Amino acid sequence: MAxxxxxxxxxxxxxxxxxxxxxxxxxxxxxxRATQERVRALAQELHYKPSALALSLRNKRSxxxxxxxxxxxxxxxxxxxxxxxxxxxxxGYKVIVFENGEDYEQEVKICQFLQKSGxxxxxxxxxxxxxxxxxxxxxxHEGIPMVFFDRIAPNLDTDRxxxxxxxxxxxxxxxxxxxxxRKIAHIALPRRYLWAQKREKxxxxxxxxxxxxxxxxxIVECEDVxxxxxxxxxxxxxxxxDGIFAANDAFAVHxxxxxxxxxxxxxxxxxxxxxxxxxxxxxxxxxxxxxNKDGYRVGNIAAGLLIRRIEDKExxxxxxRLLKPELIVRDSTLSVDR
Numbered sequence: 001m002a003x004x005x006x007x008x009x010x011x012x013x014x015x016x017x018x019x020x021x022x023x024x025x026x027x028x029x030x031x032x033r034a035t036q037e038r039v040r041a042l043a044q045e046l047h048y049k050p051s052a053l054a055l056s057l058r059n060k061r062s063x064x065x066x067x068x069x070x071x072x073x074x075x076x077x078x079x080x081x082x083x084x085x086x087x088x089x090x091x092g093y094k095v096i097v098f099e100n101g102e103d104y105e106q107e108v109k110i111c112q113f114l115q116k117s118g119x120x121x122x123x124x125x126x127x128x129x130x131x132x133x134x135x136x137x138x139x140x141h142e143g144i145p146m147v148f149f150d151r152i153a154p155n156l157d158t159d160r161x162x163x164x165x166x167x168x169x170x171x172x173x174x175x176x177x178x179x180x181x182r183k184i185a186h187i188a189l190p191r192r193y194l195w196a197q198k199r200e201k202x203x204x205x206x207x208x209x210x211x212x213x214x215x216x217x218x219i220v221e222c223e224d225v226x227x228x229x230x231x232x233x234x235x236x237x238x239x240x241x242d243g244i245f246a247a248n249d250a251f252a253v254h255x256x257x258x259x260x261x262x263x264x265x266x267x268x269x270x271x272x273x274x275x276x277x278x279x280x281x282x283x284x285x286x287x288x289x290x291x292n293k294d295g296y297r298v299g300n301i302a303a304g305l306l307i308r309r310i311e312d313k314e315x316x317x318x319x320x321r322l323l324k325p326e327l328i329v330r331d332s333t334l335s336v337d338r
Contacts, residue, residue, distance in 0.1 A: 005046045014042060026091045026311065027304020029319075036300075040090055049092075061120045064094040065306060068110060068124040070102045075278045077125065079295025080149065080302070084123055087303035093120070104129040111135035115142055121306045123299075125150040128193060145309040147302045151195065159305045160320040161298050165195045165275075168291040168325030169202025170209075172273045173245055175289070175327060177210045179334035181243030181271050185218040185235045187228065187255065189247045199247050199275065222247075228254035236262060242270055243333075249274035249281050249290055256284050256332065271333040286331035297323065 011018040016039070024031045024039035042048075067084050069077040085095045096119070100107040107127045114122065115138060122139065124146060133153050139146060140156070149161040176184055186203045189196035200219065207214050218239060220231050228246075232255050235241045246252035252274030259266055266272055266286055274281060274290040281288035301321055329335055 005048050007048070010039070010043060010046065010048050013046075014039060026307045027087050027300060028308055029301075029304060040086075043090055048090075061310070062118045063092055064096060064119050065121045065123065065303075065310075066096045066098060066114055066117070066119045068098045068100060068107070068122065068126075070100055070125060070127055072097070072099050076150070076276060076293045076295040076298075080125075080299035083296040083299025084303045087300050088307070091303075091307050093307065100127045102127045102129060104132075108135045111139055114144070115139060119144060120310045121145045121147070123147050123149065123302045123306055126153060145306060147306045147309070149298050149302045154194075157318050159302075159309060159318050161302045161305065161323070162320065163293055163298065163323045164325050165198035166202040166205070168275065168327075169199040169245070170206045171202075171325060171327050172275070172289070172291050173203050173206035174209065175329065175335070176243045176245065176271050176273060176333055177206065177212065179267070179271060181334075182212065183215075183218070183239070183241045184212075184243035184245055185220065185239065185241040187220055187222050187231055187235075187244060187246045187251050190221050190223060196247060203245055222251060225250050225254050229258050232258040233262065236264060236270060243272070244270060245273045247275055249276040249278040249288065252288055252290065252332075253280055253284055256286075256288065260285070267332055267334045273333060277328050281328075281330070284332075289330045289333040290328050292326040292328050294323070294326070 007021060008018055011021040014021060020031065021039055024036045025043060027036060065088055067081055069081060072078055072081065081097055088095045098110045100110060104127050107130060122144060133156055136146065136153060136156055147159045147161065152160050152162065173184060186200060188200050191197055204214060218241065222228060222231060228251055235244060244255050246255055252272055255272050256266060259270055264270055274288050277290045277292040281290050
């Protein structure tokens, strides 16, 4: 059985102060990402594990945090959960994971349980159907710190980790225009979702930046992938589009399938882009251009913010980390440099 090294020994090997190593393991934002990764890599190699019992007795905490996500089967959320678990474990915390299933009532029941569970904090992406935030307010009143990620609660003063959906959409649509598209449709998520609004605004801004006419008829709201077949045929046959920006990868993958059935060449006749960079986007035909949503990065930052909030003695203002999106160019779009 491998013997765990001490924090002091870990710091000695790395040539860092023990306090720096401790902050790096906790994901503290003052420590560079490169240093955090170096410290965590060696900690894992040498089987470093903080004494959960000692930490709990010293700080009067349970050393457990909860994570609440819509679906564990969603690639982005699965990556975020994995990252939070890894970051929390390296700082001596257990993670209890819950799934709300995009169901407000289920989410309320979970939060009622968490009020009595003795957790030290919560990382959460609320359900799409959540409008009343009273169950989260009650957790705040119990002194339980929270970090919201991917989806926010606008009226709650909490730490947040978000990816810039507006800039991501703007970037990918500009790419389509620069590749020759002049009539781009947007298969959008319903506008009641904040992230859907931001992606639509990014789409519109890109058209404006490139001096293209905005046709509201080319923005089609879509609730479910089952609607993509009808929408895609309508856009190609009746609207004559030469580009389709889908609000997520699931929609975009279905668009590619429909275009293939229609014997429409991608990207020569119609370019297609998605959003999310799910694993399936690499193996579609053609491979899908998309915007990367980095669940591992989001989870790591969210865990660091929560642990800092739990352990710092002084009250500090809440922060919102807005992450820069990454365009992933593949074969479903034409590029000016090809």
